[in-house]
Amino acid sequence: MMSYPVTFTVTRPQKLDRVQLLVRVLLLAALSLAGVTAGFVMMLVYLALPAMASALVYQKGSVRFLAEDGPRLTRALAWLEAAFAYLFLLTDRLPLDRPAETARLDVDPTGAPTAKGALLRLFTSLPSVIVLALLFCVAYLAWLVSAVSILFTERVPAGVYDFQCGVLRWQARLFAYHASLVDQYPPFAFDPGPMDGTPRDHASTFA
Incomplete structure (x- = not known):
């Protein structure tokens, strides 16, 4: 996997x-009836993150933002990624307590963000x-394959599992x-696959 200051790992269950x-x-049916779909969540996060980051950077400056609000934002993103891992049939564990034990997000904060630059990320x-x-x-199609496979074998095909992990890894990098x-x-x-392993020693882990 190529080097990047954001890593997302999933511990694959035996069954x-x-x-x-x-x-x-x-749960997905209930959320859909309420209008809460994956697309809705993505749009909400897409609009909220730059606005929130811009306001915080403007108020505190880049150093205090990364030191004080970076951990809070990363914990929120870690919970969100763990929730997606549960809904994507990658784990049976709900992200209610210690989500990092199943789906772990690690961030090595870099740069000196500005309020204007944070808003520009809406476009970049x-x-x-x-x-x-x-x-x-x-x-979505891979989810259907996973569901049928779990129903009959209590497992997800390795290729499908790896693909879903890769999608969430792309999402985690983008959100950070x-x-x-x-x-x-x-x-x-x-980068597909669960990528199980120990996070880098130098990374700042906020999960």
């Missing part, structure tokens, strides 16, 4: 529970957002950049 599959089907991140939207379209936690533009590189 996935059929009852938990039913729970997620019902568009190419990555478009690719992510296309990946999500494929992820969008929140002005890192300066480097998220790479247009699809």
Whole structure:
């Protein structure tokens, strides 16, 4: 995997529970009826992160923003990624307590963000957002394959599991950049797989 100051890892379970599959089907159905879809969440996060980062940087400056608000923003993003991992059928564990034990987000904050630069990321991140939207379209089909596989075998095919992990890794990098936690533009590189392992020693871990 190419070097980037944001890493997202998922611990792959040996088996996935059929009852938990039913729970997620019902949960997704309820959320859809309420108008809360993956697209809605993506749009909300897309608009909120730069606005929030811009206001905080303007108020505190880049150093205090990364030191004080960076950990809070990263914890929120870590919970969001863990929730997506649960809904994507990558784990049976709800992100209610210690989500990092199942799906872990690590950020090594870089750069000196500005209030204006934070808002500009609404536009500069568009190419990555478009690719992510296309990946999500494929992820919906992969979800159906995963659901059928869990129903019959209590497992997800390795290729499908790796693809879903890669989609969430792309999303995690994009969100961290969008929140002005890192300066480097998220790479247009699809890194699949759970990528289990110990995070880098030098990284600042806020999960």
